[in-house]
Amino acid sequence: MSKVFTRDEVEKHNKDGDLWVVIDSTVYDLSKFAKLHPGGLSVLLDEDVAGMDATTVFFSLHRYEVLQKPQYKRLVVGHIALEEPKIRPVGVGELSRVPYAESPWLNPAFHSPYYNDTHRALQKEFRAFVDTVLYPDAQACEASGKNASPEVYKAMAERKVNHMRLGPGKHLHGLTLMGGVKGEEYDAFHELIVTQELTRMHARGYGTGLGSGVFLGLPPVMNYGAEPLRSRVIDEVLNGKKVMCLAITEAFAGSDVQGMKCRADRQADGSWLVNGHKKWISAGMWADYILLAAKTYGGDGPDGAVTAFLVDRSMGFETKAITTSYSKAAGTSYVTFDDVRIPADHVIGGEGAGLLIIFGNFNHERWYMCASMARGCRGLIEECLLWSAQRKVFGKPLLAQPVIRNKLALMISKAEAMQTWIEHLTFQMTRMDHRTQIKQLGGPMAFCKMQFSLWEKELADQAVQIFGGRAVTASGMGRYIEMANRTARFDAVLGGSEEVLGDLGVRQLMRGMPEDQKL
Numbered sequence: 312m313s314k315v316f317t318r319d320e321v322e323k324h325n326k327d328g329d330l331w332v333v334i335d336s337t338v339y340d341l342s343k344f345a346k347l348h349p350g351g352l353s354v355l356l357d358e359d360v361a362g363m364d365a366t367t368v369f370f371s372l373h374r375y376e377v378l379q380k381p382q383y384k385r386l387v388v389g390h391i392a393l394e395e396p397k398i399r400p401v402g403v404g405e406l407s408r409v410p411y412a413e414s415p416w417l418n419p420a421f422h423s424p425y426y427n428d429t430h431r432a433l434q435k436e437f438r439a440f441v442d443t444v445l446y447p448d449a450q451a452c453e454a455s456g457k458n459a460s461p462e463v464y465k466a467m468a469e470r471k472v473n474h475m476r477l478g479p480g481k482h483l484h485g486l487t488l489m490g491g492v493k494g495e496e497y498d499a500f501h502e503l504i505v506t507q508e509l510t511r512m513h514a515r516g517y518g519t520g521l522g523s524g525v526f527l528g529l530p531p532v533m534n535y536g537a538e539p540l541r542s543r544v545i546d547e548v549l550n551g552k553k554v555m556c557l558a559i560t561e562a563f564a565g566s567d568v569q570g571m572k573c574r575a576d577r578q579a580d581g582s583w584l585v586n587g588h589k590k591w592i593s594a595g596m597w598a599d600y601i602l603l604a605a606k607t608y609g610g611d612g613p614d615g616a617v618t619a620f621l622v623d624r625s626m627g628f629e630t631k632a633i634t635t636s637y638s639k640a641a642g643t644s645y646v647t648f649d650d651v652r653i654p655a656d657h658v659i660g661g662e663g664a665g666l667l668i669i670f671g672n673f674n675h676e677r678w679y680m681c682a683s684m685a686r687g688c689r690g691l692i693e694e695c696l697l698w699s700a701q702r703k704v705f706g707k708p709l710l711a712q713p714v715i716r717n718k719l720a721l722m723i724s725k726a727e728a729m730q731t732w733i734e735h736l737t738f739q740m741t742r743m744d745h746r747t748q749i750k751q752l753g754g755p756m757a758f759c760k761m762q763f764s765l766w767e768k769e770l771a772d773q774a775v776q777i778f779g780g781r782a783v784t785a786s787g788m789g790r791y792i793e794m795a796n797r798t799a800r801f802d803a804v805l806g807g808s809e810e811v812l813g814d815l816g817v818r819q820l821m822r823g824m825p826e827d828q829k830l
């Protein structure tokens with residue numbers, strides 16, 4: 312049982328070698344730790360700290376999670392008589408109590424036409440899974456730059472996480488998913504929940520490395536692959552036995568997909584010989600399979616047509632890590648193909664079908680990015696509100712400054728608009744078949760992604776201003792803000808740059824401009 316002290320007793324331990332502090336009514340013995348303290352010894356010997364209640368100063372310098380680490384929990388020697396801790400951390404799977412930190416549908420006072428009990432059940436269980444399994448691994452891998460641990464791949468397979476990330480479909484039928492959701496009832500709003508909860512790992516690169524291959528690379532194999540290859544690859548990737556990635560962009564071609572130079576030449580035995588390279592390939596470092604787009608020559612179709620291939624690492628492609636400011640944990644790579652031979656049955660969707668396959672995937676990719684950005688911005692708001700309430704400047708909390716409140720108002724209003732917009736598009740996905748979605752949602756999705764990444768950068772920028780110097784260091788108080796600000800730029804480029812997407816949306820609407828209507 313924890314020992315009980317009076318504040319007078321604690322005050323006597325106020326020197327080097329005999330140093331106690333009180334944080335939130337808990338008494339810590341820092342006598343030995345003080346010399347190892349990352350913030351130094353002198354700050355702990357300050358007359359307002361040594362032997363005193365250091366709650367306010369502690370929370371202006373450290374995140375709560377510091378106190379939860381086992382090595383620091385050991386410093387606890389007791390608590391103050393007749394006092395209870397006032398700070399109540401958010402428990403595993405719980406919702407934040409900070410206003411606007413959660414999407415409105417999670418606010419019990421609010422109503423939504425989109426969500427039912429199955430959505431709520433999935434959200435609850437998925438959040439606990441992120442908190443307990445993914446978050447710790449994500450943070451460790453962001454620091455080490457490594458791929459997710461085998462235990463995480465296993466845990467995801469057991470809970471059918473990859474299955475869910477692919478969106479609704481026959482691959483879920485007969486399965487019981489997290490929260491007891493039946494595979495048949497899983498819809499685009501369940502997928503929205505899964506996508507948004509994943510952003511709470513606060514590890515953008517890790518998330519990309521862990522999942523982009525599944526929802527970008529696998530759908531073409533699922534929709535167009537030939538058996539038995541199709542079933543084997545689906546099983547291996549969904550169940551975490553193999554990692555997959557998508558390889559389209561090159562040093563020569565980004566948003567202008569057709570500018571690619573990677574080529575595949577048909578051989579006399581029907582196989583293909585691939586030469587060229589791919590650049591910025593997320594998860595490429597850990598990929599066993601690549602869904603590759605290359606221009607084909609000497610086949611049945613026209614020379615230079617884009618064709619999709621499933622390439623196995625054993626076929627001999629090479630991957631080199633690209634150092635980005637994003638994250639090593641994304642496994643971003645430069646992939647080279649030097650006379651890599653691909654069997655004829657590894658063509659996906661037929662010769663020349665590559666562009667159709669690639670473009671058919673774009674809406675889903677952009678929707679996914681928009682959903683993540685909307686939830687990521689909520690995370691920024693939660694961080695900024697908590698920080699503004701606990702950080703004191705000129706004797707008052709930051710929240711007492713009108714200029715800070717103005718920044719928060721601009722941030723919150725954008726995050727609210729983002730969630731409303733993505734839910735509107737998600738609702739269309741529940742009502743339109745795939746073909747109609749491609750036709751109808753290309754423009755709206757392009758505008759949505761363009762605007763979201765503009766807003767995301769604005770929010771990240773405001774958050775940096777609110778956190779100050781803490782937001783540019785990768786550890787400590789502002790580390791989530793540092794990560795968000797560093798990675799927001801990638802959303803503006805990946806999946807189609809803002810400029811290209813805006814133009815795409817306008818060009819699409821031009822096709823529908825009426826000739827029989829004038830001003």
Ligand code: HEM
Nearest residue numbers: 332339349350354360365368369372373374377383787788
């Ligand atoms: C249980 C008691 C404490 C523990 C376990 C602890 C632990 C840490 C850790 C792990 C860091 C590295 C940064 C981070 O991860 O947030 C840090 C930094 C720091 N700590 Fe503490 N600390 C304690 C108490 C205090 C107190 C009472 C003060 C009062 C002044 C203090 C002042 C600082 C400062 C100034 C830094 C550097 C912050 C920065 O780089 O911005 N610490 N501490």
